[in-house]
Amino acid sequence: DIQMTQSPPSLSASVGDRVTFTCRTSQNIGNYLTWYQHKPGKAPKALIYAASHLRSGVPSRFSGSGSGTDFTLIISSLQPEDFATYYCQQSYRTPPYTFGQGTKLEIK
Amino acid sequence: EVQVVESGGGLVQPGGSLRLSCSASGFIFSNFWMGWVRQAPGKGLEWVANIKQDGSETYYVGSVKGRFTISRDNAKNSLYLQMNSLRVEDTAVYYCAREGPAADSDYWGQGTLVTVSS
Numbered sequence: 001d002i003q004m005t006q007s008p009p010s011l012s013a014s015v016g017d018r019v020t021f022t023c024r025t026s027q028n029i030g031n032y033l034t035w036y037q038h039k040p041g042k043a044p045k046a047l048i049y050a051a052s053h054l055r056s057g058v059p060s061r062f063s064g065s066g067s068g069t070d071f072t073l074i075i076s077s078l079q080p081e082d083f084a085t086y087y088c089q090q091s092y093r094t095p096p097y098t099f100g101q102g103t104k105l106e107i108k
Numbered sequence: 109e110v111q112v113v114e115s116g117g118g119l120v121q122p123g124g125s126l127r128l129s130c131s132a133s134g135f136i137f138s139n140f141w142m143g144w145v146r147q148a149p150g151k152g153l154e155w156v157a158n159i160k161q162d163g164s165e166t167y168y169v170g171s172v173k174g175r176f177t178i179s180r181d182n183a184k185n186s187l188y189l190q191m192n193s194l195r196v197e198d199t200a201v202y203y204c205a206r207e208g209p210a211a212d213s214d215y216w217g218q219g220t221l222v223t224v225s226s
Contacts (some may be wrong), residue, residue, distance in 0.1 A: 001170070034212035036153070043203065043216035044145075044153065050210045087153050091211030095158055095167035099145075102152040 002026050002090050006100035012108040013078055021073040021103050023088035028068045032092040035064055035073045038102075039084045048073060083107055110134040110215045112187075112204045117220030124194050128220060130187040130204030135215075138162070138182040141207035144189050146200035147219075154200075157189065158207060172198075194224045 003026035013019050023033065031051035038044040046055050048064035051071055061076045075082055088100040116128040130142070143158030157168045157178040166178050177190040187204055201221050205213035 032211065034210070036213075038153065043218050044213070045216075046208075046212055046214050049208065049212040049214070053210075055214070085152075089153075089155070089212070091207075095155070096169045097143075097155045097158070097211065099153045099155060 001096055002029065002092060002098055004088060004090060004098050004100035006086075006088060006103050008103060009101070010104040010106060012106050014108045015078050015080055017078045017108075019075045019078060019105065021086050021088075023066075023071040023073070023100050025069045025071075025090055027092075029090045029092035031067050032090055033064075033066070033071050034089045034091065035062075036087045036089065037082075037084045038087060044087070110206070112206060112215055112217040114202060114204045114217045114220040117202065117222045119223045119225065120194055121226050122194060122196055122224055124224070125190070125192045126194065126222060128189040128191070128202055128204075128222070130189075130217060132185045132187065132204075132206070135206070137180075137185040141211070142180060142187045143205050143207055143213065144178065144187075145203045145205055145213065145216075146198075146222075147203070148197070148200040151200075156202070159187070191222070194222075196224050198222065199224045 005024045033051045035048040036044045052064045085102045085104045091097045144156040175193045201219040203219045204217045206215040208214035
């Protein structure tokens, strides 16, 4: 199975900050990577698919980049509603489509 | 509007069985792969299983292989997860999700809680 490593495990930031999340995979997955936002008690929400494509309705302050084994999610200017846990997931070839362990974004 | 709604969760003893259901609406169900993802208390998301549009292919995470069975009924726009030989470590919120063209889970339900405890 493909292993996913997200860093950092947690992050403290303030409204207006620029934040960067990193996801690394154990093998080359091309651009088969999705980023999700998850708030407690809510359904996870897909933000970015195919590593860099913003889903319809997701604010443009979110952006994704990377290919191969190294990927990045950036929030350019944090808003209060962005505090959540962020997960990456690979969907390369045959399942299982593993998730990273998540990065919890907290208010500083 | 795309909607997926899970049901069937509850409390079950170790070794017991439970069947989860997911009812879908707002899209052509038979055109999409569907899957289940779970989140144990205090843990991250874990991909569990998925199934092809016509049910001809199914995949599972290693920890549930041989115990869980994913199935679908396209006539009823419904997805199922039959869980047998349940273990304490299967305790989690189980989410039903539609898989988009990039195999990303683009629509999710609110989840149903499964608790395995004696």
